[in-house]
Amino acid sequence: MSNQTLLKMEEIEKNFNGCPVLKKVNFEVESGEVHALMGENGAGKSTLIKILTGIYPKDGGRIIFDGEEVHINNRSDAIKLGIGVIYQELSLIPTLTVVQNIMLGKEKEKFGFVQSKKMREEVIELINKYNFGIKPDAIVETLTIAQRQTVEILKALSEKSKLIIMDEPTASLSSKESEALFKIIEQLKEQGVSIIYISHRLEEVYRLSDRLTVLRDGVREALLNREEINPSDVIRLMIGKDLSESTASNNLRVANTPVKLKVVNLEKKGVFKNISFELHEGEILGFAGLVGAGRTEVMRCIYGADPIDSGTVTLDGKELPRSIGKNIELGFGLVPEDRRNQGFTPLLSIEKNVALTNYDTLAVGGFVKEQKEKTLGNKMVDALGIRPNNSQIPVGNLSGGNQQKAVLAKWLSRDLKVLIIDEPTAGIDVGAKDEIYKIIESIAKNGASVIMVSSDLQELLRVSQRIIVMRKGEIFTEFSSGKITQEDILMAESGILTKEAENNEQ
Amino acid sequence: MNSKKIDFKKILSKSQKLWILLIVMLILTILQPGVFLTAANMKSILLSISIYGIMVCGTIFPILLGGIDLSVGAVAAAAGAFAVVQIVKSNYSTSGVIIGVLGGLLLGVFVGLIHGIIVSKFDVPAFLITLASQNIVYGVAQLLTKNNVIPCMEPASFAFLGGGRLFGIPFSIIIMLTIAIISYVLLNKTVLGRNVYAVGGNAEACRLSGVKSKKIIILSYITSGFTAAMAGIVLASMNRQAIAKAAQGYDNYVLTALVVGGASLMGGEGSIIGAIWGAFLVGVISNGLRLIGVTSDYHGIVKCIVIVAAVAFDAHIRHKNSGLQKSNFFFKKGKKLAKEGGSL
Numbered sequence: 135m136s137n138q139t140l141l142k143m144e145e146i147e148k149n150f151n152g153c154p155v156l157k158k159v160n161f162e163v164e165s166g167e168v169h170a171l172m173g174e175n176g177a178g179k180s181t182l183i184k185i186l187t188g189i190y191p192k193d194g195g196r197i198i199f200d201g202e203e204v205h206i207n208n209r210s211d212a213i214k215l216g217i218g219v220i221y222q223e224l225s226l227i228p229t230l231t232v233v234q235n236i237m238l239g240k241e242k243e244k245f246g247f248v249q250s251k252k253m254r255e256e257v258i259e260l261i262n263k264y265n266f267g268i269k270p271d272a273i274v275e276t277l278t279i280a281q282r283q284t285v286e287i288l289k290a291l292s293e294k295s296k297l298i299i300m301d302e303p304t305a306s307l308s309s310k311e312s313e314a315l316f317k318i319i320e321q322l323k324e325q326g327v328s329i330i331y332i333s334h335r336l337e338e339v340y341r342l343s344d345r346l347t348v349l350r351d352g353v354r355e356a357l358l359n360r361e362e363i364n365p366s367d368v369i370r371l372m373i374g375k376d377l378s379e380s381t382a383s384n385n386l387r388v389a390n391t392p393v394k395l396k397v398v399n400l401e402k403k404g405v406f407k408n409i410s411f412e413l414h415e416g417e418i419l420g421f422a423g424l425v426g427a428g429r430t431e432v433m434r435c436i437y438g439a440d441p442i443d444s445g446t447v448t449l450d451g452k453e454l455p456r457s458i459g460k461n462i463e464l465g466f467g468l469v470p471e472d473r474r475n476q477g478f479t480p481l482l483s484i485e486k487n488v489a490l491t492n493y494d495t496l497a498v499g500g501f502v503k504e505q506k507e508k509t510l511g512n513k514m515v516d517a518l519g520i521r522p523n524n525s526q527i528p529v530g531n532l533s534g535g536n537q538q539k540a541v542l543a544k545w546l547s548r549d550l551k552v553l554i555i556d557e558p559t560a561g562i563d564v565g566a567k568d569e570i571y572k573i574i575e576s577i578a579k580n581g582a583s584v585i586m587v588s589s590d591l592q593e594l595l596r597v598s599q600r601i602i603v604m605r606k607g608e609i610f611t612e613f614s615s616g617k618i619t620q621e622d623i624l625m626a627e628s629g630i631l632t633k634e635a636e637n638n639e640q
Numbered sequence: 641m642n643s644k645k646i647d648f649k650k651i652l653s654k655s656q657k658l659w660i661l662l663i664v665m666l667i668l669t670i671l672q673p674g675v676f677l678t679a680a681n682m683k684s685i686l687l688s689i690s691i692y693g694i695m696v697c698g699t700i701f702p703i704l705l706g707g708i709d710l711s712v713g714a715v716a717a718a719a720g721a722f723a724v725v726q727i728v729k730s731n732y733s734t735s736g737v738i739i740g741v742l743g744g745l746l747l748g749v750f751v752g753l754i755h756g757i758i759v760s761k762f763d764v765p766a767f768l769i770t771l772a773s774q775n776i777v778y779g780v781a782q783l784l785t786k787n788n789v790i791p792c793m794e795p796a797s798f799a800f801l802g803g804g805r806l807f808g809i810p811f812s813i814i815i816m817l818t819i820a821i822i823s824y825v826l827l828n829k830t831v832l833g834r835n836v837y838a839v840g841g842n843a844e845a846c847r848l849s850g851v852k853s854k855k856i857i858i859l860s861y862i863t864s865g866f867t868a869a870m871a872g873i874v875l876a877s878m879n880r881q882a883i884a885k886a887a888q889g890y891d892n893y894v895l896t897a898l899v900v901g902g903a904s905l906m907g908g909e910g911s912i913i914g915a916i917w918g919a920f921l922v923g924v925i926s927n928g929l930r931l932i933g934v935t936s937d938y939h940g941i942v943k944c945i946v947i948v949a950a951v952a953f954d955a956h957i958r959h960k961n962s963g964l965q966k967s968n969f970f971f972k973k974g975k976k977l978a979k980e981g982g983s984l
Contacts, residue, residue, distance in 0.1 A: 462850040479841035481908045493831045
């Protein structure tokens with residue numbers, strides 16, 4: 135590793151609506167190093183990267199790239215400098231070939247004609263240089279996700295990138311595919327390309343990174359060299375020791391109420407397997423895990439939204455039909471992860487969104503009882519404290535927290551037995567979070583059972599009575615007694631059982 | 641986010657359409673003094689509108705779902721042809737009228753059913769399948785009429801549909817109003833209508849809320865096919881003849897009437913009242929062109945240019961007036977930022 139500094143971000147500041155998100159953050163990357171950037175959700179990683187790639191303007195500080203101060207005002211400024219990003223959601227055009235995708239926007243022309251041959255040669259040269267096993271003429275949609283990622287990397291390299299940012303690159307890869315990616319990263323390093331590696335997967339970070347920066351609440355908490363990196367220290371730095379203690383959960387327990395929902399050996403090939411657990415009446419069961427662990431997929435299958443390959447789900451001892459409509463009649467509800475695309479109809483009012491799940495009681499002979507509909511809408515707006523206090527407002531015009539309350543209202547207005555809530559507070563401000571937690575707690579108090587999938591550890595510890603940790607499509611462990619901390623969950627998500635967790639297992 | 645403000649904006653954007661219509665009518669009144677603004681001419685406009693009017697009331701269903709139905713003109717022609725052929729075959733008997741009309745309507749329902757099944761179960765884009773069936777059904781109309789004009793002046797019961805009067809009001813207008821009222825009730829007062837708007841606004845959210853979207857889609861295309869057939873039968877009665885080209889170009893006029901009337905081609909937005917307004921505008925423009933003496937060869941061109949201008953004007957005003965939309969955009973963006981900020 136050379137010791138030349140490639141990127142230096144000095145005292146970067148950023149505020150959103152007056153809230154500081156980055157507070158004088160320093161961050162630097164040397165040529166040919168893999169630098170891991172870690173931190174919990176909301177720590178400021180994403181904001182820092184977006185400033186570096188020209189998506190957000192910075193409010194203060196300097197960026198020095200390759201020895202010169204630079205001003206990155208948009209994405210193409212970043213590309214010109216040689217800063218490439220591999221996004222979580224890949225940005226390739228599926229119907230074009232590898233060559234066409236790589237050369238997109240920089241096609242070689244002569245007299246207005248595209249020089250396919252020259253472009254192809256250029257891409258082949260690039261593939262050979264890095265020794266990537268990619269066929270230049272393959273159509274991108276026929277490639278696996280891992281191969282597509284390689285194409286993205288090639289695209290970044292063809293733009294003469296000196297720095298490539300990888301954001302959770304292994305989230306949707308199998309372990310074999312991840313290995314291949316790690317090899318590519320090694321090769322890139324040898325060629326002097328620097329990499330900013332963002333991942334929640336601790337084991338990958340230990341394995342790959344030369345240095346590691348930990349962000350917490352918009353502040354650089356630590357800069358560690360390879361030999362200083364140690365799993366539990368990093369986790370402690372990410373969470374903050376004091377906080378970890380104060381948000382520890384003391385009252386994990388198995389509810390003594392009867393079992394409501396029983397899942398046995400649920401499997402969807404290639405996605406998850408051996409999923410078995412029980413949910414008691416009036417219980418809040420947390421589901422922890424990293425992005426891509428299969429939590430959302432399991433929930434959708436239990437709910438009947440996606441087909442399964444094998445296994446059974448029973449409610450009160452009776453096997454569930456594989457139909458959303460029938461499950462809803464039996465008392466199921468789902469608050470989906472992707473609120474905007476799956477949770478509500480944005481153009482329709484709160485009242486009509488709530489009514490959508492309630493026409494069995496709000497209509498007679500196919501005709502809607504409008505007065506009843508209105509009364510129910512108003513009742514739910516009042517009960518959940520939706521602001522503004524008007525059930526006629528389109529849900530699309532509400533704030534994130536109030537949108538989530540409107541989605542919850544769709545189910546709370548029914549006689550609910552089991553409610554599955556996927557990432558209840560994603561993208562919701564702190565005040566509204568608290569209200570949502572109170573709503574979830576009251577659902578359980580009223581006798582319904584709740585499954586809460588969450589990536590927010592504080593949330594899991596605060597709300598759940600038991601926590602199941604999923605990892606790579608399987609249940610890794612369950613915390614059902616005693617005291618656990620964020621650290622225990624984070625470790626388990628990465629496949630490490632802490633002492634507490636081991637005790638817990640027995 | 642003041643609710644009063646939202647209502648105000650809604651009223652503003654609604655009256656926009658009224659203004660456009662009034663301006664067009666004013667221009668025509670000035671250009672053709674004593675001809676355009678007469679009771680006789682208004683009646684003639686209403687008569688021609690009744691056909692589009694019947695069609696838009698059904699075709700709005702697939703549009704609200706974010707789909708489309710390009711086959712309505714062909715379905716109208718085929719249904720009209722079927723009815724007339726039956727009547728002629730039955731020697732102009734009343735039973736022939738009943739069989740012909742019911743059979744024609746059934747033909748529309750059948751085509752709609754096929755559309756609905758193909759769109760919902762096989763995920764074929766509505767644009768594609770209804771464009772294909774436009775040609776297929778047009779072919780059926782040609783086969784039924786053997787590419788001839790089939791006159792049908794009798795019996796009185798059939799002529800009444802398009803040419804009769806009830807309490808002095810043309811019967812076709814009564815049919816249009818009846819269908820408009822039924823459609824209005826269906827869309828606004830029934831679970832089916834609520835679900836049409838909801839599925840058009842967000843199909844996946846509806847599926848996860850237990851809405852049977854496939855059923856909704858199939859019923860919507862059936863409605864569209866039914867009203868197209870109804871319009872075609874009334875048209876045949878009005879013209880006292882069946883001809884395969886009877887409703888050529890109506891697909892476009894119906895679509896423009898809907899879009900001018902405020903329906904979004906993305907689905908989820910639109911109303912019967914708006915759709916009838918749109919049909920009115922299309923009717924007034926056609927009538928005005930004829931009065932001014934533009935030969936029919938140019939009608940299509942001028943109509944479409946005027947319509948594009950009207951839609952562009954409407955979109956422009958809506959955009960300009962939408963302090964709401966703008967703040968909404970930033971609002972969404974802000975939330976998106978917050979969400980992305982939390983995802984890393």
